[in-house]
Amino acid sequence: MVKRTRFDDSDCPVARSVDAIGDWWSLLIVRDAFDGSRRFGEFQRSLGVAKNILSARLRTLVAGGILESVPAPDGGAHNEYELTEKGRELFPVIVALRQWGEARFFEPGEPHSELTDRRQGLPLLPLEVRAHDGRPLTPDETVVTKLDGTTTPHRPSAR
Incomplete structure (x- = not known):
């Protein structure tokens, strides 16, 4: 093995x-x-x-x-x-995978499960990555900073 x-x-x-x-x-x-x-x-x-x-x-x-x-x-x-x-604490990870799957792996109208707010019965809003000041961020707007002070910018996505 x-x-x-x-x-x-x-x-x-x-x-x-x-x-x-x-x-x-x-x-x-x-x-x-x-x-x-x-x-x-x-x-x-x-x-x-x-x-x-x-x-x-x-x-x-x-x-x-x-x-x-x-x-x-x-x-x-x-x-x-x-x-x-x-x-x-893995809940946001599971929600992110679920939302990505809902958006990318089902045809419009295809039945699937949905995570909803227990109190209101409504679907959750899409998760977003946000900066400290609250603005939404894309991968191109982030950088990995190591504790030694070096940085590794994310590569711009090929579009």
């Missing part, structure tokens, strides 16, 4: 974040946890993933502090999984 490249010591926050999540199964587990799944069987039924893969991904998410294994509230012998504070 090919050994997975690790990025947990990278100086790039994106690489470390991807390393913590692991793979797309893990993001779907986190999505399901936001949707209320807590039990192994709920994740397995929702995702249709093999039990050994699900077990491995849940262990990784628990070890990474994204999920925690907690006793079942009914006092049963099984444990359940719940998002930690670190895991709940």
Whole structure:
């Protein structure tokens, strides 16, 4: 089996974040946890993933502090999984992926799920990246600044 490249010591926050999540199964587990799944069987039924893969991904998410294994509230012998504070902080990431998917991977009028505000029942506004002063930013208006003071500008997109 090919050994997975690790990025947990990278100086790039994106690489470390991807390393913590692991793979797309893990993001779907986190999505399901936001949707209320807590039990192994709920994740397995929702995702249709093999039990050994699900077990491995849940262990990784628990070890990474994204999920925690907690006793079942009914006092049963099984444990359940719940998002930690670190895991709940992934909400904007899941929303961004959802909104990107809604905009880019469905034909007009094609049915799909939609995330709505529980109180008002309305779809969420699109997420935006904003500057400190509140103005919206594009990739061309940002630069990566390393802690040593060097910068890496984002390359202008090819249009």
